[in-house]
Amino acid sequence: MKDSKIKAKYGSEEYWKKLIELADPAGELRKQDPEKWEKIYEYAYEYSLKYGKKTTKDKQEDKDGSIGTKSTTPFPGGGGGAYNRDGAVNYAYTYVYNYNKAYHKFSADCTNFVSQCLKEGGGIPMVDEGWNGYWDSDDWFYYRNGSDDYDSKNDDSWSWSWVKVESLYEHLTNRGIGQVVPSVDNLEIGDIIQMDFGPDGVYDHSMIVTKVERTATKKTEIYLTYHTEDKKDVPLSDLKAKYPKAQFRYIHIIY
Numbered sequence: 001m002k003d004s005k006i007k008a009k010y011g012s013e014e015y016w017k018k019l020i021e022l023a024d025p026a027g028e029l030r031k032q033d034p035e036k037w038e039k040i041y042e043y044a045y046e047y048s049l050k051y052g053k054k055t056t057k058d059k060q061e062d063k064d065g066s067i068g069t070k071s072t073t074p075f076p077g078g079g080g081g082a083y084n085r086d087g088a089v090n091y092a093y094t095y096v097y098n099y100n101k102a103y104h105k106f107s108a109d110c111t112n113f114v115s116q117c118l119k120e121g122g123g124i125p126m127v128d129e130g131w132n133g134y135w136d137s138d139d140w141f142y143y144r145n146g147s148d149d150y151d152s153k154n155d156d157s158w159s160w161s162w163v164k165v166e167s168l169y170e171h172l173t174n175r176g177i178g179q180v181v182p183s184v185d186n187l188e189i190g191d192i193i194q195m196d197f198g199p200d201g202v203y204d205h206s207m208i209v210t211k212v213e214r215t216a217t218k219k220t221e222i223y224l225t226y227h228t229e230d231k232k233d234v235p236l237s238d239l240k241a242k243y244p245k246a247q248f249r250y251i252h253i254i255y
Helices: 003-010 013-017 019-023 028-032 034-051 056-064 085-095 110-121 165-174 236-242
Strands: 178-181 192-196 205-214 220-226 231-235 247-253
Touching: 085 110, 085 205, 085 220, 110 165, 110 205, 110 220, 165 178, 165 192, 165 205, 165 247, 205 231, 220 236, 231 236, 236 247
Parallel strands: none
Antiparallel strands: 178 247, 192 205, 192 247, 205 220, 220 231
């Protein structure tokens, strides 16, 4: 079935963004069948990526201010080295194998882990402007409800930007917390690398830089720590050799 027919049959982007709330208004599905809930959640996110691109008319309306616009306001506070790079790396090393019990444990946990490193270790504060939906990348938050380990009651809340690769990228770059750089030579510990396995233009995996080695020949080797497969200090060169078709996006934190 063609994309246009799928969109016509199954509804607009906004419909799918509301799907979880509409299908599960009392939050019972998430508690009773968290795996099914996560699949619905994931599908809604993938749909928003596929159909969320604005038309020329939409972009012009944004420019004119006639509809809501994405914030380009620099992140409040910070800058000038406020980001604690050593703290972010230490957090990654502490929880790469032993997950932090204060957070939900996802089957695909890479971006959740990176967000934790940025906040808990790096000291970058959350953003919740209140009027945005959880899918809006302007916001970046995770709220714990109760003291149950790993969100076992399935009642914590978070923004897509906290747990989704593309949404985190949008949040970091739109808010001026991070910027894409052309080379690994521009990276430091605590920076982020995202990976598109396809490559299909949609990035699938987030990792944090935990070690940087620069040799006398000016060759830079980057080491990455990440969740889902739970790996510590994996050389970027190994990933490039293992996935020769993959694309990599380098995000330097400037907060």
